[in-house]
Amino acid sequence: MPLLLNAQDYRAAARRLLPKALFEYIDRGAEDENALRRLRDVLDAVHLVPTVLTGHGERNLQAEVLGHKISMPVIIAPTALAGMVSHNGEIKIARAAERIGIPACISTQSVTTVEEIRAGAPAANLWFQLYLWKDRSLSRALLERVQKAGVDTLVVTADTPTGPKREYNQRNGFAIPIKYSARLGIDVATHPRWLAGVLMRYILTTGMPTYGHYPEEFRSSVTRAQLAERVKLENLLNWNDIHELRRWWKGKLIIKGVLSVEDAELAHAAGAEGIVVSSHDARNLDILPAPIEVLPQIADRLGDKLEIIADSGIQRGSDVVKYVASGAKAVMIGRLPLWGLAAGGETGADNLLSMLRNEIDLTLTMLGRKTPYECKTSATHS
Ligand SMILES: Cc1cc2nc3c(=O)[nH]c(=O)nc-3n(C[C@H](O)[C@H](O)[C@H](O)COP(=O)(O)O)c2cc1C
Numbered sequence: 001m002p003l004l005l006n007a008q009d010y011r012a013a014a015r016r017l018l019p020k021a022l023f024e025y026i027d028r029g030a031e032d033e034n035a036l037r038r039l040r041d042v043l044d045a046v047h048l049v050p051t052v053l054t055g056h057g058e059r060n061l062q063a064e065v066l067g068h069k070i071s072m073p074v075i076i077a078p079t080a081l082a083g084m085v086s087h088n089g090e091i092k093i094a095r096a097a098e099r100i101g102i103p104a105c106i107s108t109q110s111v112t113t114v115e116e117i118r119a120g121a122p123a124a125n126l127w128f129q130l131y132l133w134k135d136r137s138l139s140r141a142l143l144e145r146v147q148k149a150g151v152d153t154l155v156v157t158a159d160t161p162t163g164p165k166r167e168y169n170q171r172n173g174f175a176i177p178i179k180y181s182a183r184l185g186i187d188v189a190t191h192p193r194w195l196a197g198v199l200m201r202y203i204l205t206t207g208m209p210t211y212g213h214y215p216e217e218f219r220s221s222v223t224r225a226q227l228a229e230r231v232k233l234e235n236l237l238n239w240n241d242i243h244e245l246r247r248w249w250k251g252k253l254i255i256k257g258v259l260s261v262e263d264a265e266l267a268h269a270a271g272a273e274g275i276v277v278s279s280h281d282a283r284n285l286d287i288l289p290a291p292i293e294v295l296p297q298i299a300d301r302l303g304d305k306l307e308i309i310a311d312s313g314i315q316r317g318s319d320v321v322k323y324v325a326s327g328a329k330a331v332m333i334g335r336l337p338l339w340g341l342a343a344g345g346e347t348g349a350d351n352l353l354s355m356l357r358n359e360i361d362l363t364l365t366m367l368g369r370k371t372p373y374e375c376k377t378s379a380t381h382s
Helices: 007-017 020-027 034-044 089-100 114-120 136-148 167-172 182-189 192-205 239-248 261-269 291-302 317-325 335-367
Strands: 063-065 068-070 074-076 104-106 126-130 153-157 252-258 274-277 307-311 330-333
Touching (some): 007 020, 034 291, 074 089, 074 104, 074 335, 089 335, 114 126, 126 136, 182 192, 239 252, 261 274, 317 335, 330 335
Parallel strands (some): 104 126, 126 153
Antiparallel strands (some): 063 068
């Protein structure tokens, strides 16, 4: 087993262990992947200025997000089908998040349901991400279940009005729901650990994995080609829906996928408590700015009115500190926990999160700062 010393090591392990179709679904962007490359370039071009001889003995990584104290300014992002990376992957990630003291956001498109995740991680700070379905009454019924499972924070994803163009998925024969093809069959057969440890384990226990939250009458096996019309994603989602949601969702409301000051203002006007400044990891639209480029203006204008969370492209603890220094209260991480999970199951997720925490701590020590909120950028975006 090679040493796993940084996120790229975990990614390489995931590449070996997962079928190519699943690995690329997680790893890659959209269309020509320009936005994905820029994401990294822009993050690399952000520099932080140290202060020397401060003599801080101990750093304090704690953050307070929406009234909750968390152990570091990191939240697990919602990722569809995390349960395909490892058996009961969503429960494992929630437990790892609980152990290290950070929230985990469940995707509408998770394999395991919110009730199962709650049962597996009773004390976890669970958030829920909503993709609104065309039949809003079904979404409302789902959110009632979510609330009953003790979830206080709802994250409404606003940046996915339609399915993105990811050509590699077509070439690999990967689609959601998954369709069988000879190519996919060979891919799966040549990754026997995943086949035995994940797919067969589901098939022999709970059956072919499905989108766990889809209503019973529409629950389609991920092998079925068509999702019923009523549970298609609502491409007409608009601010009126957010106002409507705000009227009856009793917990906190966050809008994910905001990249402009204007939209951040609309989110505030609609009664949201927070936003996620996000390009969805450059997976949807290939011409988006890197979120860290637009974050400072948004934080500057709305930072005292909204909880500003940001994400996309985080590979190192220093990336987390860069986002915080650019105005984020906390960040979300999507691919990293999946790499941890793929490389070593629940322990892999634990180890990856500890590694990230240690890197944040090291960055602060080197910068001579006690908390991430004291760090400053030298505004050197290229
Ligand atoms: C495999 C995968 C699945 C995702 N699924 C969802 C989803 O269901 N809902 C959502 O709002 N965002 C989804 N995202 C986006 C993440 O929530 C997050 O914005 C992004 O992954 C952050 O970038 P990072 O992966 O570089 O950390 C997904 C991302 C990945 C990598």
